[in-house]
Amino acid sequence: MKHQQYETWILLGTELDLEQHRELQVHLKQCSQCQSLYQATHQIAHLFKTSPVPEPSPGFSTRCMTRIEKVETRKSQFILGMTLSVISLATLLLLSSVGLQIRAGMAQFPQLMLEMITLVAKWIVFLNQLSHIVSPLIRVSLKLISPIWLITLGFSLSGITIAWMIPFFKSRTIQRELHS
Ligand SMILES: [Zn+2]
Structure with missing residues (x-):
């Protein structure tokens, strides 16, 4: 499969079946460009998931x-x-x-x-x-x-x-x- 297809999968976060997932993993090992793209998208997704809901800081009531x-x-x-x-x-x-x-x-x-x-x-x-x-x-x-x-x-x-x-x-x- 072409490099561009993997890129599309990564960027769109396409739901992959087991076979496709395995294919992608194989490609990632070979293509540094897709690897860095994959890592970047995962890092962003991770950031969105883990970024905490803003809680009132200790000085909040004072500032209020x-x-x-x-x-x-x-x-x-x-x-x-x-x-x-x-x-x-x-x-x-x-x-x-x-x-x-x-x-x-x-x-x-x-x-x-x-x-x-x-x-x-x-x-x-x-x-x-x-x-x-x-x-x-x-x-x-x-x-x-x-x-x-x-x-x-x-x-x-x-x-x-x-x-x-x-x-x-x-x-x-x-x-x-x-x-x-
Ligand atoms: Zn690639």
């Missing part, structure tokens, strides 16, 4: 916990971000409403906008700095406090902000009226 903690951190960061956004938005809304109350003329409008933007930017910088201090605290306390409480805290904080901002702007309005 780390992943859970990462998710929790992201969650707390999201809640913090939400809180800060609520505060910023409340501040922005307040500023714009105060801005309307001031009824600054169109000439003063660009300056007012600039002042507002500067103030908001300052607030954002301040809140950002605050978040660096607060976020580790929140991260720890998040395990004890539910997110609803944090959102409530966020709203009350913005309430405090508004309460604090109103007299400040009233005094500013008065000052402006006095100056003009």
Whole structure:
């Protein structure tokens, strides 16, 4: 039989009868090319059979916990971000409403906008700095406090902000009226 036939048998893993098997074994002894091919295919088959099912490594539970903690951190960061956004938005809304109350003329409008933007930017910088201090605290306390409480805290904080901002702007309005 031709060399190619044996090669096909080896590559396809054809089921051989006793006679064919004996034939192949005889050929393998003579043909180094088929022998190496036979060995290679058997090694691959062996590898597939013996390669173990991936089992959880010793550090698996630890890594799993780390992943859970990462998710929790992201969650707390999201809640913090939400809180800060609520505060910023409340501040922005307040500023714009105060801005309307001031009824600054169109000439003063660009300056007012600039002042507002500067103030908001300052607030954002301040809140950002605050978040660096607060976020580790929140991260720890998040395990004890539910997110609803944090959102409530966020709203009350913005309430405090508004309460604090109103007299400040009233005094500013008065000052402006006095100056003009
Ligand atoms: Zn051969």
